[in-house]
Amino acid sequence: MNTLLWIALFNGVIAGVMGLLLWSGRRLQIRPAAMHLLWWLVLVKLIAPPLWELPTLPRWTTEPVVEQVAMIATPLDRAPTIEASPAPAPFSWTQRLMQFWLATSALVAAYFAVRIVGCVHMLRKARPASSALQERVTRLGRRVGLKRTPPVFVLDAVVSPFLWWSPAGVRLYLPQMLLASLSDDECDAILLHELAHYARRDPWGRPLEILIVVLCWWNPLTALFRRQLRQAEEQACDAWVLARLPQTRRPYADALIKTLQFLNTPPARLPSLATGASGTGQIKERLTMILKPADRSQRVHWLLPVLVLASLLLVLPTWADLGDDDEKVRKDQMIQLKELHQQQLALERQVRELQQKQEQIRAQYHESEIRYELDRLRSDQHRLTEEGEAEHAEMLAREIAMLQHEADNRVRIQKMELEHEQRRGQMSDHVRQLSLELEQAHINEDQERARQLERELRESELDLERQSLDALRIREMEQQAEIEQMKLRHDAQRLQRSLEIREQSMALESELKHLQGALVDARESGDDPTVAKIERDIASLKRHLRQLDSDRNNSQHEREKTTTETY
Structure with missing residues (x-):
């Protein structure tokens, strides 16, 4: 029973030290899955048995006291008769503590069961x-x-x-x-x-x-x-x-x-x-x-x-004495760790450069897509101007100007984001380098250098946090610009569709006039089959014209609704 108490206290101390070290290492970039496994090890340590034999608590014992009867003055037949009384049971605080532990554990188990x-x-x-x-x-x-x-x-x-x-x-x-x-x-x-x-x-x-x-x-x-x-x-x-x-x-x-x-x-x-x-x-x-x-x-x-x-x-029965060989091994390991850090930083810089190139290619593709859209709109504007449709050409010119402005604005924001990501990557490398130098200063027991590096590290981390917030703001600006650009492209497409519907309507109206003239000629000549065929064609053209008018009204309504929501 004493051993169980020792195990519980011992595991509590060990788990506490492990948890404290793990909690203090939150700044280290640890994979979440590895961090979860480490916290499981800390929690399981609370009930895991020790790997070596633990001492037990000293027990209070009572030696049997033998009372010697004085034989010098009192004969045996005149000695007083003493009746034996039951001895009180010895008090055991460990038993009481164990009983309280088990009883409370039962209550906690009942709570979970409920x-x-x-x-x-x-x-x-x-x-x-x-x-x-x-x-x-x-x-x-x-x-x-x-x-x-x-x-x-x-x-x-x-x-x-x-x-x-x-x-x-x-x-x-x-x-x-x-x-x-x-x-x-x-x-x-x-x-x-x-x-x-x-x-x-x-x-x-x-x-x-x-x-x-x-x-x-x-x-x-x-x-x-x-x-x-x-x-x-x-x-x-x-x-x-x-x-x-x-x-x-x-x-x-x-x-x-x-x-x-x-x-x-x-x-x-x-x-x-x-x-x-x-x-x-x-x-x-x-x-x-x-x-x-x-x-x-x-x-x-x-x-x-x-x-x-x-x-x-730290809690082993004996203390480990670090000798000169151990210190040399630690320094060698630190040198190797520094080299690995440098290699990792170089790889991360290469990855960032590749991602920046990828973003640049994506931006160039998007810019070429917008340029193609603008060229098509300008071609339509030029055609409308030549046809004398000044009002529609002016509407299309306004759409082109707004779309060009939003495209230039988005290119500017993307360029700003790329430059900011470069600065943030450099600051991240600087923070990691400071962390490595701080570890080296602690190993070398250079307290003054360590304090200086800690101040620089805190300032650099604050700058990195500010840059992260700025990156979120820039990304939000880019998303807003993309939304505005998409709205303008949809407006331009609806305007183009409206113009196409108008041209189709004009062509159908011209054809309708031609058929109506042919119908008059057929009736005068008494050609009934031709009259019936022309009447069917005229009815089909009128249905098509009504559908085009409906599409044009819907497109105009959507454009007016979008303009109202924008302003």
Whole structure:
């Protein structure tokens, strides 16, 4: 029993040191999946047995006291008779503590059982999803490489989408009201996030998570570790989806925001054995990771596992003495790490240059497409001017001028974005270089240099954050310019369509006049078959003219409506 108490206290100290080091390493660019695994190791350490024998607490013992009867003055037959009384049981505080531990663990287990029973009652009201939604989940699963997908159910409750684990299997539950508020791309993003949980087998870890909470309720770090585990799990699923479908970044972020807005109404609590988004913690970090450029490096820093291992070495029974050889090995490793950093920075710069070239090619293609559109519009304007259609030519000239202005504005914004991305990449390289120099200063125990580098690193990180915000603003400006340009192109196309309809109408009216003259001649000559044929042709032309008039009115109405909305 004493050994169990020692194990619990020992594991709590070890897990606390590991969690502290892992939490302090948040600045390191660690893959979300690796961070999730490390938090699992910290949480499991709370109940894992030690790898060596632990000492037990000293026990209080009582030696039997033998009372010797004085034989010098009192004979045996005159000695007083002393009746033996039962000795009181010795007090054991470890037993009381263990009893309190087990009793409270039973209460915590009962609390989870009540929540699970309540959730099962709620899930009985769920209904199977439509065949279209189930087929959609299956199609998305195949798209990301899943051979099987969980069955889908919908329910009328204010909860986030979640996976429910039970011995019978895993099911996916979706709130009906949330699905109704999402677009197709946003719905696909939500479904892909839940399929990421399913592919990573996150629901299978819920029973172990609850067991750890039941046994380690007394440790205040248990709730913190569990919360960090859930946050790392959500970020790992975000990274899983974006790694397979990077084009879903924007709808993914919009779906996440809409889900949080949906959960602002009083929700039912997320079930204990469920896997899903249960809060708004670290939403800024998740959105930043979802919307950040794809060239951001995500790597597991080798120093973090070393730090976690070092925390274990600190509590070993004996202290490790670092000699000159160990110090030399550390310096050699630091030199190798610096070389690897330099190689990685060079590769990242090459990737950024390739992406910038790709953006330039895309911008040139878009510019050539707009130039072709403008040339076609100018040709139509020149033709209308020669035909004496001054009013329509002037309308087309205004459309051309606005479209040219928006095209020039978008080219300017794209150029600004490319220049800003170059500066931001250089600043990111500078921040990484400062981080490496700071690690080197700490190893060399150069405190003054370390403080100076820390100040420079903080200032550089602030500048990098400002540049990231500026990049978001520039991207927003580019999207707005693209929207305006699309509107102008649609207006120009509708105007061209209106002019084409007008030309067709004029041609049909000319043909109609010709047929009407032919009809008069046929009636005068008494040629009844020809009269009937001409009358049919005239009726067909009139129907066609009415259809063209309707199309022209609709096009004019759409142009007027668009102009009103714009102004």
